[in-house]
């Protein structure tokens with residue numbers, strides 16, 4: 001008879017909670033240990049493509065999330081200073097027609113809330129808040145997770161879903177050496193009613209310029225606009241979700257950019273900044289009964305908007321490997337890792353490739369910019385960059 005392991009998860013972010021929900025739905029007992037006192041990310045947005053929303057529908061939370069999200073109608077590229085615009089495709093409609101699932105823009109706290117409420121209805125799952133994980137030990141029979149308050153908990157498998165600075169990864173492989181990309185990402189939320197009427201549209205926009213780019217899209221049924229502005233500068237290197245900057249500093253970073261970009265910046269009450277780091281793809285991320293998922297093992301720059309989508313996919317495939325495969329826990333974890341390594345490596349590299357594409361020097365002058373956008377955002381290169389991502393189906397992906 002198949003055995004269902006008892007799984008410990010360090011970290012209750014998007015990846016950890018998705019894994020917990022998938023594991024408990026598939027028959028495992030699961031305990032999540034999250035260091036924060038409440039499950040609340042800094043309020044920012046997230047683009048979830050069909051490969052991620054497919055998972056959330058498979059777990060029965062798609063409808064609840066959709067009710068809180070925005071299905072942006074279309075996507076456009078704009079030139080940083082002139083504002084010249086290219087309409088790319090009808091995002092919402094095309095996503096459902098082609099891949100069967102919507103492309104949603106989601107407020108992160110809403111996504112965590114939907115996952116948390118679904119977990120609260122599960123008999124086999126529990127979330128422990130204010131529970132910082134500080135280490136682990138394993139032997140042939142079990143794994144023990146140590147918490148900051150001195151307690152230890154035992155399970156059959158441990159999953160490090162504890163983000164870019166993962167303690168569990170460091171416990172497995174030692175300290176990591178992230179490399180600064182020379183890019184700072186600014187984030188903020190703008191109340192829609194503060195924007196000029198011409199900007200109140202259900203459209204995802206990507207402004208591209210030499211050395212920087214800005215992405216904005218509507219959230220929460222169009223009540224707010226999410227802003228992400230990435231800019232090359234080397235004087236600030238803190239990789240953090242909660243480091244604050246000022247509107248003045250943000251406006252100075254984007255000096256010379258179009259008025260519409262500044263209309264957004266002026267109306268961000270509280271801008272956050274994050275120094276973008278890269279880590280080379282890991283050769284392996286499971287040792288015995290311990291594995292990793294999400295940013296803990298394949299963090300990427302956010303230029304494909306796929307980091308959270310990958311963490312969500314990981315959670316579902318991990319649950320399938322632990323419940324569908326025969327054999328001992330370590331071999332099932334190895335199969336999970338094998339199923340994920342190549343795809344996540346491609347996403348890490350594809351995101352890094354977009355740095356050059358979005359910030360290209362060819363965008364400096366209008367004629368060069370026009371030719372460059374016509375080439376890079378033509379139908380064929382877009383399909384090559386995104387089709388393989390959006391088509392992936394976690395429910396039927398091979399596991400062996």
Ligand SMILES: Cc1cc2nc3c(=O)[nH]c(=O)nc-3n(C[C@H](O)[C@H](O)[C@H](O)COP(=O)(O)OP(=O)(O)OC[C@H]3O[C@@H](n4cnc5c(N)ncnc54)[C@H](O)[C@@H]3O)c2cc1C
Pocket residue numbers: 010011012013014015016033034035036045046047048131132133134161162163164166167185186187228274293294295296302304305306307308309310311
């Ligand atoms: C500016 C920006 C924009 C982005 N936009 C997108 C996008 O549009 N689409 C997309 O798919 N991705 C996007 N991403 C990437 C995405 O945010 C991440 O890939 C995703 O959050 C990873 O989820 P995770 O669960 O692996 O890690 P996290 O979300 O970092 O969660 C880790 C959790 O572990 C907890 N934790 C950490 N250490 C411990 C410990 N010792 N003990 C207990 N708990 C611990 C943390 O408190 C946290 O709750 C973006 C990233 C950035 C920076």
